[in-house]
Amino acid sequence: MSFHGIERRGLMLVLSSPSGAGKTTISRRLLEHEDALEMSVSVTTRPRRPGEVEGRDYWFVSPADFNIMVNERKLLEWAKVFGNHYGTPKGPVADALARGRDVLFDIDWQGTQQLAEHARDDLVSIFILPPSTRELERRLRQRAQDPEDVVAARMAKASDEISHWAEYDYVVLNEDVDSTLAQVRAILHAERLKRRRQTGLGDFVKRLRDGV
Numbered sequence: 658m659s660f661h662g663i664e665r666r667g668l669m670l671v672l673s674s675p676s677g678a679g680k681t682t683i684s685r686r687l688l689e690h691e692d693a694l695e696m697s698v699s700v701t702t703r704p705r706r707p708g709e710v711e712g713r714d715y716w717f718v719s720p721a722d723f724n725i726m727v728n729e730r731k732l733l734e735w736a737k738v739f740g741n742h743y744g745t746p747k748g749p750v751a752d753a754l755a756r757g758r759d760v761l762f763d764i765d766w767q768g769t770q771q772l773a774e775h776a777r778d779d780l781v782s783i784f785i786l787p788p789s790t791r792e793l794e795r796r797l798r799q800r801a802q803d804p805e806d807v808v809a810a811r812m813a814k815a816s817d818e819i820s821h822w823a824e825y826d827y828v829v830l831n832e833d834v835d836s837t838l839a840q841v842r843a844i845l846h847a848e849r850l851k852r853r854r855q856t857g858l859g860d861f862v863k864r865l866r867d868g869v
């Protein structure tokens with residue numbers, strides 16, 4: 658990746674939050690604005706929701722196929738969430754990073770911990786908090802795509818998920834979508850400028866010094 662003509666190493670941007678806090682909304686908006694960013698599309702055994710698109714939101718697979726992917730080590734990380742399995746296919750992430758692109762992950766704390774074990778230096782993690790419990794419940798119901806018992810289960814798990822907030826590099830409160838988006842973009846832009854990510858800086862500075 659070239660940034661002002663200087664080679665840069667791609668980064669892995671993780672968004673986690675309790676269900677309903679707004680990860681999907683923020684991810685979609687972010688991808689509209691950030692050309693150099695690609696979504697990591699997970700595989701899941703969860704049923705497809707109305708409006709979800711195969712290959713855009715998830716790859717929907719059977720439990721048997723998921724197990725095959727685990728056994729063949731095709732997943733970078735995987736976890737069981739709300740009784741279903743979710744995992745990150747390895748290939749597309751490696752390809753994107755090799756092309757110098759950044760990769761966005763909508764994964765839970767278990768997946769974030771696994772990525773941190775393998776690629777801490779390339780990882781930038783953001784935890785998204787809802788403004789209040791009431792608002793979280795309102796958002797989960799408003800989405801109205803899950804049956805009532807699923808909404809209740811997700812609310813019951815919210816406290817567990819939130820308990821991992823301090824394991825993240827950044828924490829953003831998602832009150833208003835536009836300002837959350839601006840904050841996440843600011844984090845991404847600053848992280849891209851980290852010296853160790855600008856791999857072409859040494860050569861650039863050498864040419865600069867040679868010229869003076």
Ligand SMILES: Nc1nc2c(ncn2[C@@H]2O[C@H](COP(=O)(O)OP(=O)(O)O)[C@@H](O)[C@H]2O)c(=O)[nH]1
Pocket residue numbers: 673674675676677680681699700703734735736738743744745763764765766767768769
């Ligand atoms: N570890 C891991 N978690 C995932 C993956 N894909 C999705 N998740 C998480 O699984 C949880 C449930 O996702 P989903 O069923 O789409 O509901 P959501 O909470 O509305 O996004 C969320 O916390 C996601 O971040 C994955 O590949 N790995």
Ligand SMILES: Nc1ncnc2c1ncn2[C@@H]1O[C@H](COP(=O)(O)OP(=O)(O)O)[C@@H](O)[C@H]1O
Pocket residue numbers: 674675676677678679680681682683796797799800831832833834
């Ligand atoms: N800042 C916000 N203000 C109001 N509603 C929001 C906000 N962010 C997300 N939502 C709504 O809340 C619901 C859950 O958001 P979603 O992005 O699906 O959350 P998650 O992916 O974390 O489960 C959706 O109906 C979405 O439109």
